[in-house]
Amino acid sequence: MVTEKQAIAPGYCRLSFKAPHIAGTAYPGQFVMVYMNSGYRHLLPRPFSIFTRNRDKEEVSLLFAVKGQGTELMASAEVGSLWKISGPLGSGFPALPEGSLLVAGGIGLAPLAFLAASIEKPRTLIYGARTASQLICPPGVLDLPNLEVIEVTEDGTRGERGTAADLLLGLLPGPPALFACGPGPMLRAVKTLCLHSGTPAWFSVEEKMACGIGACLGCAVQTPKGYSRVCREGPVFSAEEVFNND
Ligand SMILES: Cc1cc2nc3c(=O)[nH]c(=O)nc-3n(C[C@H](O)[C@H](O)[C@H](O)COP(=O)(O)OP(=O)(O)OC[C@H]3O[C@@H](n4cnc5c(N)ncnc54)[C@H](O)[C@@H]3O)c2cc1C
Ligand code: FES
Known part of the structure; x- marks a missing residue:
């Protein structure tokens, strides 16, 4: 359920969701897939990084730029409306050393x-x-x-x-x-x-995604170890793994 909506600036929005499982288990760098609401069932879910998490309130928030049909729909979400979001998905960042x-x-x-x-x-x-x-x-x-x-x-x-x-x-x-x-x-x-x-x-890193769970291979990127799925092995990769074909 959408618990809060903030229009941050023209074209940018923050949505907070009550999502106990995601808020309880997510770690930084993981993402969620947002399924579009009724009337837009043909749209694939869209991936978004978790921006903030509040374990006590069982909420997570997403910060997003309005780009196309899916994010326009999300930006028009009403507080109290029900949305399906799946996650947490993907790998997170490794532990953050002091001074990072x-x-x-x-x-x-x-x-x-x-x-x-x-x-x-x-x-x-x-x-x-x-x-x-x-x-x-x-x-x-x-x-x-x-x-x-x-x-x-x-x-x-x-x-x-x-x-x-x-x-x-x-x-x-x-x-x-x-x-x-x-x-x-x-x-x-x-x-x-x-x-x-x-x-x-x-x-x-970001790639277009369809399933978000490693099944369609649509998000594969080349790494020195072969192809990796951004949604499963990523979206967090070491510097050595990505951008090697430039
Ligand atoms: C792991 C991950 C985390 C992401 N986190 C965020 C986030 O925190 N905030 C945010 O604003 N956006 C994030 N994105 C990008 C976001 O998923 C796309 O902007 C969104 O799916 C666009 O949907 P749309 O229906 O509005 O646009 P569409 O109509 O589908 O496309 C509009 C434009 O957005 C581009 N686009 C579509 N899908 C993606 C995608 N997956 N990645 C990059 N560009 C895309 C298209 O090429 C096109 O130019 C993330 C993407 C990934 C893969
Ligand atoms: S989006 Fe389907 S395998 Fe990554």
Whole structure:
């Protein structure tokens, strides 16, 4: 059941769901499949990272960009309406060592906000976007103990001016591990910097999905070990596993 809806900015929305099983068992980096409501039964379910989880309230929330028919429908959901969501699905991030760097590009913030909230050890989040209006984190979510947040925009309208990769140049090597999610070009640039600096890194990657449970092979990506399904072996992969064919 939808318990809360927040219109964050034009084209961005947060939906909270009462989902006791998912809220009780999910770990950061996992995702859910959202099945579209009545009238849209022909639509395949859509994958979304878990953004926040509240075990006491048995709720999870999703932060999403409105892109097409499915996300338009989700953005028009009413509080109290019933939705089928399945999960938690996929692999999560490995344990986060103290001093880790988290790097989020735009809507890629979703799995990293959950990861950041999973521990209280000191950690740093670089949160980047093209422009200030695309830094769409709802107020309060990143107000976490021992979390340093560095905002960066390409046009300099908020935080530092440049890209997340520009900022990383001054921070690597050093951190024991890096965790990232965002647009492909950003992840590729971050991967290069991590490999050159010897920083272990894990990325949450996106692929179009149909089943979400490993049955259709529609989400397979090539890795050095052969094809891996983003929905089962992923969506979290080590830097060595992904983006090897560029
Ligand atoms: C593991 C995983 C986690 C994700 N987490 C989030 C999240 O937290 N927030 C968020 O906003 N989005 C997330 N996505 C992307 C999200 O699933 C798509 O934006 C969504 O399915 C689009 O549905 P639609 O019906 O609105 O758009 P469609 O009409 O299906 O497509 C509109 C546009 O979105 C692109 N698109 C469709 N499906 C995907 C997909 N699976 N991945 C990337 N692009 C897609 C299409 O190429 C097209 O350009 C995630 C995807 C994956 C695989
Ligand atoms: S979406 Fe079907 S195997 Fe991954």
